[in-house]
Amino acid sequence: MFVRPLKMFSPINTAVLMKHRPEPVPVSPSVLEILQLVKKRDLFLADTHILELEQECTQSAAADPEDSTSLSVKDGGRRKAKDVELLYEELQKELWAVVRESLRSPTAGPNLGLVVQVLEQEEEVDKNWAVSEGAAPGGPRPRRLKQRWREAVEEAADSSLPQRAEFTAGDLDKYLDRIRARVVEDLGAAKRNAVSIYPEEFQAFQVYVESYHQAVASRLKAITDSQLEMTDIYSLLDWLHNIYSRDVLGTVCITSPFSRSQLSPLLPSETVDRLELDCLNSVRAKVTTELSQVLEEEEKKWMETLHIEEYQITLAKTVIQRLQVDLERSASINRRLGSRVAQCSLNGLADFLYSFQRKVEMFHEGMQSGMFGDNDDGYVSKTIAMVNCCPPFRYS
Incomplete structure (x- = not known):
């Protein structure tokens, strides 16, 4: 039996075989896998994969509309575009949650560092998009x-x-x-826990200061939209002119300098002027009403104590005390307001003194005509008391 000899094959060159072996095609993570990365706060890696998916959308959008194959590619691109938007929404929820938590958590640094990396990566992509395309057919850049x-x-x-x-x-x-306490506390926490994580170009502390300043301004605007009581007007004006600058910005600036020039006024000048005008009107009404009541009560005492030989009038002390409350409070806010309130008070005091003079004249006329009977002793003592209460008004 003839047996054909086996044909000998040359040895396989594995190096050449490996050289021509096709590279494995990387498999992009699924939308669900990217979403899981977001939830686990592997934020930078998640953002990187979202950008890859967004790039695929751009390529799909650029497909030839005449090519039937391209039509299916375009349909897939539209689905991916929706996925990209969903992923960006979820990514931002986690990004901003980390930003909020970092204010009060000393251990939030690593996660906040990932947030910074995402922001820098996204900024770079935005810049490249603007330079290379100027428009984004496949995405909302x-x-x-x-x-x-x-x-x-x-x-x-x-x-x-x-x-x-x-x-x-x-x-x-x-x-x-x-x-005041919350702003100082939060900005101190931001300085300790968050600011150092951001690159210098972020001007992070300035952003935090401006954000709290804006939030304070929003509160004050809401408060001044309605009519305020007199005590509240004084409190607000004092806060605007003194306390906020001294006890809020001044306290914060000690440890962390920032630019005050970039902070807008807490309230428009028109609103502050209105508050000061409300203050003056309130003082004017108060002086007129309260001093009139004081004078009426004093006049009643004259009539009720005609038979008392010794009599002292505390009218001057009472009036001065009433005026002094507004004078001291307004002067502590600023000199301009203090001067305006003082002028307003003096005008009210002048009206009071005129009324006081008329009351005294009527009292004397009544006594001299015998309208109040025979009460000479009471008349003399009251006349002396009325004369004695005048000097304090002059020197107050």
């Missing part, structure tokens, strides 16, 4: 996540301060003190 980060800080500041509903008329000083 630019996303401006850095700007949205700033808005997230503003929202965190606004939610942290006492709400407008917590203000009770007549107790504005207490409400403002709670705002």
Whole structure:
């Protein structure tokens, strides 16, 4: 039996085989896998994969509309675009949650560091998009996540301060003190826990200060939209002119300098002028009403004590005490307001003294005509008391 000899094959060159072996195609994570990365707060990796998916959307959008294959590609691209939007929504929820938590948590640094990496990566993609395309057929570029980060800080500041509903008329000083304490506390926490994580170009502390400043301004605007009681007007004006600058910004600036020039006024000048005018009108009405009541009560005493030989009038002391409350309070706010209130008080005092003079003249006329009977002793003692109460008005 003839047996054909086996044909010998040359040895396989594995190096050549490996050289021509196709590279494995990387498999992109699914939308669900990316979403899981977001929930686990592996934020930078999640953002990287979202960007890859967004790039696929852009390529799908650029497909030839005449090509039937491209039509299915376009349909898939539209589905991916929806997935991208969903993922960005979820990503931002976690990004801003980390921003809020970092204010009060000393251990939030690693997660906040990932937030910063995402913001920087997204900013770079926005810039490249603007330079290379100027338009994004497959996606809503630019996303401006850095700007949205700033808005997230503003929202965190606004939610942290006492709400407008917590203000009770007549107790504005207490409400403002709670705002003062919270702003100082939160900005101190931001400096300790968050600011150092951000790169210098973020100007993070300035952003935090401006955000809280804006939240305070919002509270004050809401308060001044309604009519305030006199004590609350004084409290608010004192806070605007003195306390906020000294005890809030001044306290914060000691450890962390910032630019005050970038802070807008807490209230428009028109609103402050209106508050000061309300203050003057209230003082004017108070002087007129209260001093008239004091004078009427004093006149009653004259009639009721005609038979008393010894009599002292405390009228001057009472009137001066009433005027002094507004004079001291307004002067402590600023010299301009103090001067205006003083002028208003002097005008009211002049009207009071004229009324006092008329009351005294009527009293003497009545005594001389015998209208009040024979009460000479009481008449003399009261005349002396009336004369003695005049010098304090002159020197007050």
